[in-house]
Amino acid sequence: xxxxxxxxxxxxxxxxxxxxxxxxxxxxxxxxxxxxxxxxxxxxxxxxxxxxxxxxxxxxxxxxxxxxxxxxxxxxxxxxxxxxxxxxxxxxxxxxxxxxxxxxxxxxxxxxxxxxxxxxxxxxxxxxxxxxxxxxxxxxxxxxxxxxxxxxxxxxxxxxxxxxxxxxxxxxxxxxxxxxxxxxxxxxxxxxxxxxxxxxxxxxxxxxxxxxxxxxxxxxxxxxxxxxxxxxxxxxxxxxxxxxxxxxxxxxxxxxxxxxxxxxxxxxxxxxxxxxxxxxxxxxxxxxxxxxx
Amino acid sequence: xxxxxxxxxxxxxxxxxxxxxxxxxxxxxxxxxxxxxxxxxxxxxxxxxxxxxxxxxxxxxxxxxxxxxxxxxxxxxxxxxxxxxxxxxxxxxxxxxxxxxxxxxxxxxxxxxxxxxxxxxxxxxxxxxxxxxxxxxxxxxxxxxxxxxxxxxxxxxxxxxxxxxxxxxxxxxxxxxxxxxxxxxxxxxxxxxxxxxxxxxxxxxxxxxxxxxxxxxxxxxxxxxxxxxxxxxxxxxxxxxxxxxxxxxxxxxxxxxxxxxxxxxxxxxxxxxxxxxxxxxxxxxxxxxxxxxxxxxxxxxxxxxxxxxxxxxxxxxxxxxxxxxxxxxxxxxxxxxxxxxxxxxxxxxxxxxxxxxxxxxxxxxxxxxxxx
Numbered sequence: 001x002x003x004x005x006x007x008x009x010x011x012x013x014x015x016x017x018x019x020x021x022x023x024x025x026x027x028x029x030x031x032x033x034x035x036x037x038x039x040x041x042x043x044x045x046x047x048x049x050x051x052x053x054x055x056x057x058x059x060x061x062x063x064x065x066x067x068x069x070x071x072x073x074x075x076x077x078x079x080x081x082x083x084x085x086x087x088x089x090x091x092x093x094x095x096x097x098x099x100x101x102x103x104x105x106x107x108x109x110x111x112x113x114x115x116x117x118x119x120x121x122x123x124x125x126x127x128x129x130x131x132x133x134x135x136x137x138x139x140x141x142x143x144x145x146x147x148x149x150x151x152x153x154x155x156x157x158x159x160x161x162x163x164x165x166x167x168x169x170x171x172x173x174x175x176x177x178x179x180x181x182x183x184x185x186x187x188x189x190x191x192x193x194x195x196x197x198x199x200x201x202x203x204x205x206x207x208x209x210x211x212x213x214x215x216x217x218x219x220x221x222x223x224x225x226x227x228x229x230x231x232x233x234x235x236x237x238x239x240x241x242x243x244x245x246x247x248x249x250x251x252x253x254x255x256x257x258x259x260x261x262x263x264x265x266x267x268x269x270x271x272x273x274x275x276x277x278x279x280x281x282x283x284x285x286x287x288x289x290x291x292x293x
Numbered sequence: 294x295x296x297x298x299x300x301x302x303x304x305x306x307x308x309x310x311x312x313x314x315x316x317x318x319x320x321x322x323x324x325x326x327x328x329x330x331x332x333x334x335x336x337x338x339x340x341x342x343x344x345x346x347x348x349x350x351x352x353x354x355x356x357x358x359x360x361x362x363x364x365x366x367x368x369x370x371x372x373x374x375x376x377x378x379x380x381x382x383x384x385x386x387x388x389x390x391x392x393x394x395x396x397x398x399x400x401x402x403x404x405x406x407x408x409x410x411x412x413x414x415x416x417x418x419x420x421x422x423x424x425x426x427x428x429x430x431x432x433x434x435x436x437x438x439x440x441x442x443x444x445x446x447x448x449x450x451x452x453x454x455x456x457x458x459x460x461x462x463x464x465x466x467x468x469x470x471x472x473x474x475x476x477x478x479x480x481x482x483x484x485x486x487x488x489x490x491x492x493x494x495x496x497x498x499x500x501x502x503x504x505x506x507x508x509x510x511x512x513x514x515x516x517x518x519x520x521x522x523x524x525x526x527x528x529x530x531x532x533x534x535x536x537x538x539x540x541x542x543x544x545x546x547x548x549x550x551x552x553x554x555x556x557x558x559x560x561x562x563x564x565x566x567x568x569x570x571x572x573x574x575x576x577x578x579x580x581x582x583x584x585x586x587x588x589x590x591x592x593x594x595x596x597x598x599x600x601x602x603x604x605x606x607x608x609x610x611x612x613x614x615x616x617x618x619x620x621x622x623x624x625x626x627x628x629x630x631x632x633x634x635x636x637x638x639x640x641x642x643x644x645x646x647x648x649x650x651x652x653x654x655x656x657x658x659x660x661x662x663x664x665x
Contacts, residue, residue, distance in 0.1 A: 188379065190376075190377065193346055193379065194375055195392075196365070196366040197344060197345075197366050197367070197371075197372055198367075198372065198392055198393040198396065198440065198441075199393050213383055
């Protein structure tokens with residue numbers, strides 16, 4: 001027995017080798033480089049100046065009330081990114097959760113069809129999808145044409161935060177619904193019957209059994225929507241008409257400016273903040289899922 | 294005795310296939326009643342109907358005199374121990390048992406006290422903080438029972454609760470369930486396909502086949518006075534032989550006329566004759582009423598199980614005598630060893646041991662399978 005196990009252990013190691021190499025080359029090495037650039041200056045001497053710059057750089061910005069103020073540039077940009085990403089994630093969750101639930105309870109054929117329908121847009125390049133939204137949301141676009149025909153008048157939506165949120169929700173929605181759906185589809189229906197048997201009405205079953213059991217799916221859905229929407233830059237440029245400078249735009253801008261070290265610093269800080277956030281979320285949901293343990 | 298549940302002419306079909314066919318059954322207060330039958334006989338569907346998870350197509354379910362056909366499960370004073378326990382994996386042992394109490398917003402002190410009482414009843418006091426996924430099958434089983442009992446339901450429904458346990462543990466749990474039922478005074482409705490389990494635990498057994506009730510009675514009645522060939526075959530081992538009731542107390546089968554204790558048949562009415570393997574006496578050929586050749590001997594520990602060819606029909610006999618293969622033996626039957634049944638649609642389907650093999654029997658034993 002032990003001999004066999006050893007052998008299979010070895011072959012597993014061999015099988016893992018290409019993947020380990022790949023991870024090393026394309027995940028670990030770039031991360032190390034990002035950190036290295038973030039903490040060095042143009043002469044590759046150690047410095048924390050890039051990091052400090054992120055927190056202290058100021059510029060004049062017009063606030064919502066029209067008054068121009070001196071603000072901490074990158075913190076404002078970061079908070080704006082976080083706000084739009086959080087709104088998008090919330091919208092995805094609110095739309096996706098009930099839909100995932102309905103899908104998981106539908107007939108098997110319906111389930112397959114719905115999964116395919118959700119995935120089809122993902123086969124298209126996301127730049128093209130964003131362009132499609134531009135033509136829909138423009139002042140003279142499809143949406144306003146439709147509203148005009150209904151006599152509801154044109155609305156100005158392109159270049160607003162709403163447009164950016166719509167773009168993010170559309171692009172990242174599948175990443176929310178699929179993990180929640182897959183966990184709901186696997187859920188043991190006997191547990192729901194047991195809950196009803198023990199005195200739960202439908203809402204109670206949802207609150208006390210379905211929701212806590214689906215939390216791991218919610219966590220991965222939230223992670224997979226929040227992280228790309230925090231760091232997106234293309235959507236905000238195209239649908240926000242460049243008016244909403246997000247943290248992704250800032251990183252891109254610094255690269256274009258040839259300031260790789262500061263770009264790396266922003267990316268590094270963003271990564272650390274997101275890592276901490278996700279660790280906290282994981283910690284709290286794990287406690288919730290395991291109950292009073 | 295007070296009727297607690299009455300099922301009146303219940304019928305149910307799934308996708309046009311009849312699962313329950315005109316079932317009428319009274320369940321009494323404080324009773325341990327078992328629904329027994331092979332898989333697909335409708336016993337689980339019947340249980341789910343009492344629990345509120347299925348609605349009958351026809352007929353009524355009465356709970357303490359009140360019609361509850363459309364009452365949802367959470368409003369029935371009935372709880373279920375599910376086949377694979379259905380414990381909540383996100384809650385620990387304590388919280389699983391406390392689940393129904395929290396739903397009713399019972400005060401915290403009371404919850405603590407009640408749950409601890411219940412955990413000690415099922416001997417799991419030291420496991421309160423454990424995760425249910427870390428428990429053994431037997432322990433999970435106890436949690437499921439504690440959780441289902443904590444609301445003190447009028448009726449506890451148990452859906453093949455012991456199916457997943459190994460033999461030794463199953464025997465212990467049988468005793469324990471019986472003890473819990475006695476001490477709580479709650480009516481137990483128990484579903485199983487295991488006839489031994491049914492015989493040893495129940496006050497009343499309901500034998501089901503193909504959606505119909507075949508017989509209702511105390512375990513000893515069901516065993517000693519089976520109503521038809523299906524019941525005789527399903528409960529214990531039986532030799533079921535074609536016969537004719539020549540007159541009261543007089544049955545003819547296998548070419549011999551026997552004295553028996555049965556009456557009430559028309560003269561020369563064709564009947565099924567049941568002889569339990571342990572009721573057959575082996576005697577020297579010249580003293581026997583019938584004679585046959587031993588074709589197979591299996592040592593079973595307490596007795597030998599032998600197959601005897603009597604004029605082409607193979608009998609099973611359980612005996613403590615030692616006999617050898619190919620030996621010619623005589624068979625002697627006391628009048629009370631013979632039980633006469635009316636002919637039914639099951640006549641001729643069971644009770645012949647010509648293709649019998651111990652191994653096959655065990656292989657085909659439907660152990661703990663799922664059932665719709």
